[in-house]
Amino acid sequence: MSGGSLAAGIAATLPALGNKTHDNNDFTGSNPGIIDTNVNLFKWPFRRMKYGETRSLVAKLRKHRITKAWAGNFEALFSKSINDVNGRLAEECRVNGGGMLVPFGTVNPAWPDWEEDLRRCHEVYRMPGIRLYPTYQTFDLNHPEIPRLISQASERGLIIQIVGDMEDSRVHHPIVLTRELSFDPLVEIMKNIPKAKVQLLCWNERVSNELLKKLISETSIVLDISWLESTGALGRMIEGNRWSGPEAPVPVERLLFGSHAPLFPVETAVIKLFESPLTLEQMKAVMNVNAGRFIKHV
Amino acid sequence: MNSTEFALNPAYYGIPDQQQLKDLRIWSDHYHGFAGGLKQHKEMMFYVERMGIEKVISLDIGSIEEDALVPSPIDNEEREILEKNKNKILGIIRIDPGFPNESCAKMERWIRNGPCIGIKYLLQKDGITCSHPNSDPIVRLAAELGAPIYIHSWLKVGGTPRSPGGGRSPGEATPMDVAVLAKRFPNVPMICGHSGGDWELGARAIRPYENVLFEFAGSYPHSGSVDYAVNELGADRIVWGDHGPGRSFATELSKVLDASLSHSDRMKIFGGNYRRTWAKLFRDKGIPT
Numbered sequence: 001m002s003g004g005s006l007a008a009g010i011a012a013t014l015p016a017l018g019n020k021t022h023d024n025n026d027f028t029g030s031n032p033g034i035i036d037t038n039v040n041l042f043k044w045p046f047r048r049m050k051y052g053e054t055r056s057l058v059a060k061l062r063k064h065r066i067t068k069a070w071a072g073n074f075e076a077l078f079s080k081s082i083n084d085v086n087g088r089l090a091e092e093c094r095v096n097g098g099g100m101l102v103p104f105g106t107v108n109p110a111w112p113d114w115e116e117d118l119r120r121c122h123e124v125y126r127m128p129g130i131r132l133y134p135t136y137q138t139f140d141l142n143h144p145e146i147p148r149l150i151s152q153a154s155e156r157g158l159i160i161q162i163v164g165d166m167e168d169s170r171v172h173h174p175i176v177l178t179r180e181l182s183f184d185p186l187v188e189i190m191k192n193i194p195k196a197k198v199q200l201l202c203w204n205e206r207v208s209n210e211l212l213k214k215l216i217s218e219t220s221i222v223l224d225i226s227w228l229e230s231t232g233a234l235g236r237m238i239e240g241n242r243w244s245g246p247e248a249p250v251p252v253e254r255l256l257f258g259s260h261a262p263l264f265p266v267e268t269a270v271i272k273l274f275e276s277p278l279t280l281e282q283m284k285a286v287m288n289v290n291a292g293r294f295i296k297h298v
Numbered sequence: 299m300n301s302t303e304f305a306l307n308p309a310y311y312g313i314p315d316q317q318q319l320k321d322l323r324i325w326s327d328h329y330h331g332f333a334g335g336l337k338q339h340k341e342m343m344f345y346v347e348r349m350g351i352e353k354v355i356s357l358d359i360g361s362i363e364e365d366a367l368v369p370s371p372i373d374n375e376e377r378e379i380l381e382k383n384k385n386k387i388l389g390i391i392r393i394d395p396g397f398p399n400e401s402c403a404k405m406e407r408w409i410r411n412g413p414c415i416g417i418k419y420l421l422q423k424d425g426i427t428c429s430h431p432n433s434d435p436i437v438r439l440a441a442e443l444g445a446p447i448y449i450h451s452w453l454k455v456g457g458t459p460r461s462p463g464g465g466r467s468p469g470e471a472t473p474m475d476v477a478v479l480a481k482r483f484p485n486v487p488m489i490c491g492h493s494g495g496d497w498e499l500g501a502r503a504i505r506p507y508e509n510v511l512f513e514f515a516g517s518y519p520h521s522g523s524v525d526y527a528v529n530e531l532g533a534d535r536i537v538w539g540d541h542g543p544g545r546s547f548a549t550e551l552s553k554v555l556d557a558s559l560s561h562s563d564r565m566k567i568f569g570g571n572y573r574r575t576w577a578k579l580f581r582d583k584g585i586p587t
Contacts (some may be wrong), residue, residue: 031306031311032306047498050556063312064312065311071317117583167518170454171454171496172455173455174462224380230549231345231399231542231544232344244543263521264519264520264552265520265553265555266556267551269548270308271547273306274304274306277300
């Protein structure tokens with residue numbers, strides 16, 4: 001059991017702060033659930049995942065008070081049979097998702113007739129969004145089909161998630177050489193398609209300070225927190241006071257909870273909420289308010 | 299908000315609250331608070347307190363970042379902090395096997411006759427790694443002092459053809475370098491830092507050498523990684539570090555909290571193993587354990 005005997009005792013243990021927070025709110029009944037915008041199903045090609053079976057992942061997410069999880073499919077990284085990948089994902093979420101998992105299929109705009117995959121995601125599988133993996137699907141955001149894809153997805157009211165990294169490139173299997181990726185083209189694309197709803201996942205290694213400023217000030221892009229690193233990073237990013245890396249402040253409204261499970265422990269993203277001295281309103285925003293608002297309009 | 303205030307109860311979300319973290323008696327063997335100067339250290343201590351960490355061990359004492367043998371402009375302040383705060387902060391100095399005599403002299407100043415407890419190998423500017431014969435007098439002196447030996451190690455993929463470790467930086471040890479050194483000194487405990495970066499291969503490299511402890515710190519978190527290391531090496535051979543401020547406590551704590559461990563094994567990894575392995579040194583130096 002993740003968390004072991006320590007976690008087993010948690011439910012039965014009186015919290016250190018009693019039943020009140022510092023601002024005297026009752027814990028009971030006022031604990032918001034979490035919307036996880038970044039989980040993955042099926043097989044990671046390079047290692048068996050501890051929570052790789054959907055039902056065990058759902059149980060794990062539930063233990064950490066995740067109420068909804070937006071799920072992609074690891075098989076999207078290498079499969080050419082996109083519709084098969086998306087169909088299996090939708091079915092898995094329906095059958096084993098426990099009412100928690102929300103499927104986010106994929107589309108590869110560099111491959112023929114991607115429009116049909118997009119249509120099926122929307123009309124056949126009733127997905128609220130799609131997830132793109134440019135570094136594995138071998139296109140960059142300068143590809144001429146990208147504006148068309150974002151435009152068509154937006155016309156359908158779909159969320160578009162774009163993944164920066166899946167794994168630290170320093171420890172890739174040597175057979176894997178993923179593509180370089182720049183998010184820079186998104187600034188102009190988003191200006192031309194202002195109603196597009198785009199979220200970046202695992203983005204942190206690929207966004208400079210200058211780009212982050214533009215993404216925040218010139219687009220409506222939102223960001224997940226799964227790859228956010230450094231001590232107290234979440235609070236310090238909101239304040240624009242990071243130890244190193246991008247200094248641009250990121251309004252809390254732009255930050256959505258994402259765990260990157262089952263590759264990363266679910267605990268990582270949960271602890272980020274507590275490591276920084278966030279207010280209750282800030283915590284709620286990241287935990288579910290922002291994601292709920294983002295998907296509501298779909 | 300002070301370091302003990304939380305807007306929500308962590309335990310409700312399936313993670314330890316502050317008291318439960320304190321009860322784990324967590325010692326971080328990998329603290330970089332001083333690397334950014336005294337102001338950074340002071341800011342870092344807020345998070346150390348908030349996350350219930352009992353003690354941190356700084357790896358940046360007594361030198362500038364670029365050169366292990368060039369004194370830091372804040373040496374005096376660091377020395378004073380270490381002498382006055384043994385209950386909270388310990389210090390390790392960097393050495394350079396390219397210069398064994400100078401390294402040993404530094405160890406005499408900072409460990410035998412100073413507040414520090416051990417040594418660290420990082421990236422050596424002349425490209426000599428820990429496995430080089432130049433290390434022998436350094437390791438012999440560390441053994442005499444009973445001092446921890448921390449070795450930064452990474453297996454970065456790269457090179458032509460691509461291979462694990464083929465992308466390493468000059469003077470950067472791999473876990474295989476650690477293994478070579480450990481084989482020469484089977485009775486001297488040492489730490490394979492960063493779990494070798496690639497923990498699946500790193501654990502295999504040092505597995506036969508029971509004097510090597512395997513450290514989780516300073517890498518992205520992978521679910522199942524600590525389970526794997528415990529299965530291959532045993533819980534008695536794992537140590538833990540926070541690597542702040544470069545990494546988050548969230549990242550590093552979660553590696554161990556994710557693992558399916560008994561409370562007792564979790565305590566070993568979070569500090570018990572470190573306290574046990576170098577218990578004599580701590581007694582000799584009057585460091586509370």
